């Protein structure tokens with residue numbers, strides 16, 4: 001429900017519909033490819049107030065609020081921002097979101113809140129994502145934000161994985177008074193916020209400032225601990241934890257195992273490439289500390305958002321010719337148009353209907369070219385996407401010294417393999433109820449990408465928050 005009901009607002013909707021729209025300001029492509037800083041130029045207070053005042057305050061429930069996975073009360077936040085009441089607007093977001101400054105930056109807003117804004121019919125949508133970022137950044141940096149803690153219950157919960165799902169779950173549990181310890185296989189917290197999503201989309205200082213709030217709230221963090229190998233879930237119960245939440249994501253890169261030459265020096269998996277290209281040395285996992293050996297000509301294989309992130313990272317690392325190879329046409333590409341356009345503006349090229357079939361070594365034994373075959377589109381597959389079919393005899397080669405495989409992700413089966421009676425499916429995804437995170441084992445809950453497969457930060461965060469509500473009931477013997 002909206003905190004500030006629209007019927008009490010005295011506004012002239014018709015006049016608001018026609019207010020001028022100014023799109024987000026981006027740093028020029030030639031400037032932003034020289035560094036890893038944020039691409040978007042943040043709003044200042046005046047710009048934020050003007051933009052928020054374009055909201056026409058639809059009746060409750062407003063379409064933007066319905067389309068937002070955590071159902072942020074966007075109209076009330078717009079009203080408060082319009083009046084310069086930025087801290088109060090930030091509090092509105094904190095009520096429903098554990099990662100507002102992050103979702104404000106990297107949610108696909110054009111498919112969610114902004115996509116459903118009724119102003120789309122007449123003008124351009126209110127830039128709700130950037131306004132969320134502005135309000136929460138403002139509060140954090142000017143006034144400060146402290147996560148309010150509940151009265152201690154004496155119950156202890158282990159969270160496995162410090163990504164958005166684990167953090168959403170942690171946020172709610174500590175507000176309800178439970179003690180939380182996060183076990184994480186990597187040296188630092190954040191999951192893909194830290195070890196995947198590049199800095200130019202999500203600056204690392206934004207994430208570390210957010211993490212400070214969890215640390216200040218007393219959340220315990222145990223790094224470099226791979227559950228399933230270093231400890232088991234039953235071991236955690238034996239240590240005295242009352243419940244366990246699994247939020248381990250779906251982070252194993254899909255491979256091209258049968259493609260000759262895939263092991264050549266110069267061929268990287270997307271995760272390895274993005275982590276080594278974007279994370280500072282001290283926070284790199286031990287097996288990723290060797291610097292990337294990046295050539296001037298890079299090909300990225302795949303068509304999703306990860307491919308766009310790899311193309312844009314390669315350009316920032318100094319590569320001169322950066323090309324995406326994709327086996328279908330642009331129409332079938334799963335990645336967002338906005339990121340693809342930014343990649344193009346920054347200099348990335350696209351080659352469609354192209355399937356790599358062999359990685360070819362040069363005289364030095366390193367990657368020198370990728371042999372490809374042309375594809376054509378056949379009938380739609382089970383998901384309705386037209387199937388790519390090789391055109392016989394159409395082989396050609398693309399010279400390159402680096403290839404990055406951005407082909408998608410699989411779940412890590414280790415938790416299912418080492419936890420008796422925990423049901424899993426589809427190569428290791430954990431079977432858990434939507435909205436509650438309940439698994440086949442009492443006391444064990446799960447949510448995020450390890451349940452759904454690769455999805456979004458916001459959906460993982462919501463799943464973690466919802467599971468926390470069920471965990472609370474379980475701990476109070478109400479479930």
Ligand SMILES: Cc1cc2nc3c(=O)[nH]c(=O)nc-3n(C[C@H](O)[C@H](O)[C@H](O)COP(=O)(O)OP(=O)(O)OC[C@H]3O[C@@H](n4cnc5c(N)ncnc54)[C@H](O)[C@@H]3O)c2cc1C
Pocket residue numbers: 106107108160161162163164165166183184185186189190191192193196197198201225226227228247248249250251274305306309412414415447448449450454455456457458460461
């Ligand atoms: C390159 C890339 C770019 C993306 N860009 C966007 C974007 O712009 N917007 C968006 O909304 N989404 C984006 N996503 C998707 C988004 O990052 C994920 O959907 C989200 O992070 C999932 O959250 P999670 O908590 O389920 O998993 P993760 O973020 O993957 O976190 C899981 C954590 O568990 C840890 N872990 C794994 N196994 C174990 C174990 N056995 N023991 C202990 N710890 C373990 C991992 O190290 C990790 O820290 C992107 C994904 C990728 C790969």
